[in-house]
Amino acid sequence: MQLIIRKVSRILQNHNNLTAVYALVVIIVAAIGLISIAAGEITFEKDQLYPKTINPDSPLNPYDRGGSPFVPADIKAQYPGNFPAIGYITGYLSPFATALIKISPYFGTTIVAHPGGILDEILYATRGLDTIVETSILFVAFTTAMFLFRRDEE
Amino acid sequence: MYEAMTASVTASMPVSESAYGFTQTDIEGQALFSLPFGDIVNFLTPYTAVLFVFALTFTIIALISKPERQVDTVMGGDAYYTKDISRETLRFQRFMAIACGLATMGGIMAGDVFNFTLFTAFIGITNIGIVAAVKNKHILDNAFEYGLLAMIGTLPLFVGAALVLATTGTLSMWILFTPEVAVPLFAKLLLVIGVIAEGMAPVFVAKAEITRAPGAPYILMVHVSSLLIFLRVIEIVISM
Amino acid sequence: MIAAISAFAATATAITTSATGTAGTLTSLTVGEIELFGLSNFTIGLVGAIICIFISFYALMREKDDLHRLLLTDLIEVIALIAIALLGTDLAEALILPGLVVGVAELTAMSQIYIVKEKLVREPESYLDIEVMHTAPAIIAVGMLIYGIILSGFTGGAVAGLGMLFYFACKGTEEKTEILEKVSGYAWVMWVVAFIVFMTLPAYWFFALMLAGTGILAKVAIKISILGTMRKNDGSGGRRSMGGNGNV
Structure with missing residues (x-):
C-alpha cells in the first residue's frame, strides 16, 4: 500500500x-x-435553435434562410425580443452578392461570408458577446507572443 | 420545447421578476439583475455577486499596486540583492492581470454556457501570459506545461457545451437551471474537468515553481481567477 | 517561424474540419433522426468523437517530447470542433469559429513560449528556399487579399491574413509591426462599437453590420499577417547569407 x-x-x-x-x-x-x-442517457434534442434547412435549388444554398434585403427572415433565436431587428441581417444581400447569384448557383458559401446572412446574424448580433470574447482572446494571445518575440530581439 | 418551458416558468413567477424566467436554485438564490446581449443574458445572484466583488477588488489591487521586489540574501555574508523587474515586463504583467480580472468577472456574470467556456479559455490564456513573462528557465518550463494543459482543456470545455446544446436544445442558463431540463452527467463532468485545466485551481502540483516567480500581485491573479472560476463552474453544474 | 508555420497549419486543418462538418450536415439534414443499428446518427458521431478522444489523449499520455506534445494539442482541438459540428445547425457553425480562434490563439502564444524556453533564438543557417517563394508571393497575396475583402468578417480576415503572411514570410519586410498592431487595435474598437450599436440601436443594424464586417476583417488579417513578419527576413526572397559565407 x-x-x-x-x-x-x-x-x-x-x-x-x-x-x-x-x-x-x-x-x-x-x-x-x-x-x-x-445507457441511453444522451439523446439528441430535435428542437434546436437556428435549425438548418436546405434548398438545393436556391443560389444561396446551403444558407438560404428566406427574407430579402430589408425584409426580415424568420429566425429561431433564443430570445428574439432582445434584438428587435432580428432577421434583417440574414435577409440582407449586398449588390455584389446579388450579382453573384445571377452568375452561378454555387457561390452560397462566399455570399454568406460577405456582409449579411445567417452566420453574420449569429456572430455579430444575437451571440455578439461570444465574438467579443473570441477576438479578445486572439488579442491577448498575440500580445503574449509579440512580447516574448520582442524581448528576444533585444 | 424551450419556448413552452420559458412561458410556463414565467407564468409561475411574479411578472416583475424578469422576462426570461428564473430560477430559484439551491445555492445561489434569485437573480438580482439581468443584462441582456441578444441571446446571451448575463446575470448576478447573491452568490455570484460575492464572487464578482472579489474579482473586482483584486483587479483594482492589480491596477494600482506596485510589484513586490524579491530580496535574495547571499549565504554566509551580509550581502543581499533585490530582483529588479523591468518596466516592460511590469507593464505587460499588469495588462495581463487586468485582462485576467475582467475575464474572471465576465465568467462570473456569464448567463450562457458557451460564453462561460469562452471566458474560461480567456482566463487560461491570460494566466499563461502572466507566468510566461518571467525570464527564468524553470518558470518558463512550468508556463509551457500549464499552457499545454490550458490548450487541451478547451476540448472538454467545448465538447461539454456542445453536449449541453445537443441534449437540451439551449445554452441559456435561465432555462438550463429550471428543474424541467436535465443535463447529462457526462456534459457536467466535461465542464468541470475543462475548468480544472484552464483555471488550474485544484492542480497545485506545479504551482510551487510559479509562486516563486517575482511579480506579485500579478502572479496572485492567477490563483484568484482560477479559484473564483472554479467556484462558479461548481455552482453552474449543481444548478443545471 | 515555428509559430507562423504551426498557426498556418492549425488554421488550415481547422478550416478543413469546419468545411467537412458542413458537408456532413449537407448530406444528412436530419441530425438525430437517421437511424443505423438502432442508433441515431448523432450518437454514432459522438461515439466516433469519443474514440478520437481516446486515441489522441492516449498519445498525449505516452509522448514525452515537448514539441510533439504541442502538435498533439492541435489534433485535440480539432476533435472539439468536430463535436460541435455534430449538431448540424447554423448555431453550431457559428460556435465553431470561436472554438477555432481559441485554438489558433493559444497555439501562437505557446509556440513562442516554446521557442523562448528552448532558447531557439539563433538564426538558422539555411532557410527553406524554393522557386515558388520567389515567383508566387505577389500574385497569391493579391488574390487572397481581394477574395478576403469580398468575404469580409472573420473568414475574410483569415483568408486575407494568410495571403499576407505568405507574402511577408517569402519577401521579408522592414515595416514597423507596432503600427500594424495599432491599426488592428483600432479595428477591434470598431467591432466593439458595432456591437454596442447592435445592442442599443438595433434600427441601425445596417451601419453596424458594415462596421463589424470591416473591423473584424482588418483585425484578423493584420494579426495573422504579423506572424509572417516574425521570420527575421532580410528581403532576399528566402535566400540569405550567414556570417559572410556568401549566398547559400
Missing part, C-alpha cells in the same frame, strides 16, 4: 507529468461518456 502511494506521489510531484495525468482523467471521463451513451 505504502509502495503504491509512494509511486503515485512520485508521478504527481513531477510537473512534467501534469499533462499525462490530466490526459488520464479525460480518458476516464470519456469512458463514463461511452457508458452513459450505452
